[in-house]
Amino acid sequence: MKTGILGGTFDPPHTGHLEMAREAKAALGLERVLFMVAGQPQLKPNSNISPAADRLEMARLAIDGEEGFSVSAMEIERSGATYTADTLEELKRQDSVTDRYYFILGWDNLEKLKDWHQPLRIIENCYIVAIPRKGYALPDTEKLEKELPGILQCLFLLDKPVIDVSASSIRQKVRLSQDITGLVPEKVAGYIRERGLYKPNPL
Numbered sequence: 644m645k646t647g648i649l650g651g652t653f654d655p656p657h658t659g660h661l662e663m664a665r666e667a668k669a670a671l672g673l674e675r676v677l678f679m680v681a682g683q684p685q686l687k688p689n690s691n692i693s694p695a696a697d698r699l700e701m702a703r704l705a706i707d708g709e710e711g712f713s714v715s716a717m718e719i720e721r722s723g724a725t726y727t728a729d730t731l732e733e734l735k736r737q738d739s740v741t742d743r744y745y746f747i748l749g750w751d752n753l754e755k756l757k758d759w760h761q762p763l764r765i766i767e768n769c770y771i772v773a774i775p776r777k778g779y780a781l782p783d784t785e786k787l788e789k790e791l792p793g794i795l796q797c798l799f800l801l802d803k804p805v806i807d808v809s810a811s812s813i814r815q816k817v818r819l820s821q822d823i824t825g826l827v828p829e830k831v832a833g834y835i836r837e838r839g840l841y842k843p844n845p846l
């Protein structure tokens with residue numbers, strides 16, 4: 644089985660995440676895509692991210708009704724720092740039906756992959772599927788290979804979709820009481836409203 648993994652903070656999950664997962668699934672013939680919800684991300688240590696329980700629940704609401712999509716709490720349940728390199732190995736140990744993993748990320752993160760924890764362990768254990776991100780140029784493959792030898796042998800550089808949405812812009816809109824219709828699935832918008840997420844703390 645071919646399994647895609649879309650790792651993210653999902654604060655909140657948005658239509659960009661769904662579109663990139665759908666495109667990767669179609670382009671590479673993936674049977675399923677796991678939305679891997681991050682614990683406290685190592686590269687965003689100072690950010691004020693929402694509680695894991697909220698991000699997990701929003702991810703579940705976001706994928707509701709999407710064939711082949713599921714949510715994993717593996718990184719949230721692991722104590723201490725969580726690294727993609729460990730996650731891939733843990734998945735491999737637990738899952739006997741997958742023979743190929745495809746880690747899906749945006750072009751913005753492809754450029755940063757070399758700075759992730761033990762990136763060589765990551766590319767030894769999966770293919771990388773990189774999705775365009777508005778504002779980011781086509782990655783320079785020669786430079787990527789120089790910085791992370793072996794990456795080109797496992798990289799699928801897709802040229803669509805291009806979706807101009809980010810979790811940070813959605814949080815900003817909610818903070819300013821602006822409309823987020825169409826940027827997140829309706830059930831996620833409802834959850835954000837109900838829980839009062841991204842609103843400034845009352846004084």
Ligand code: ATP
Binds near residue numbers: 659750751810811
């Ligand atoms: P933030 O704005 O808070 O940085 P984000 O929108 O990038 O958040 P994450 O949960 O951090 O959301 O992203 C998970 C993965 O999805 C990352 O690999 C990121 O590059 C990718 N991604 C998110 N939005 C898009 C998008 N619109 N186009 C392409 N890739 C995206």
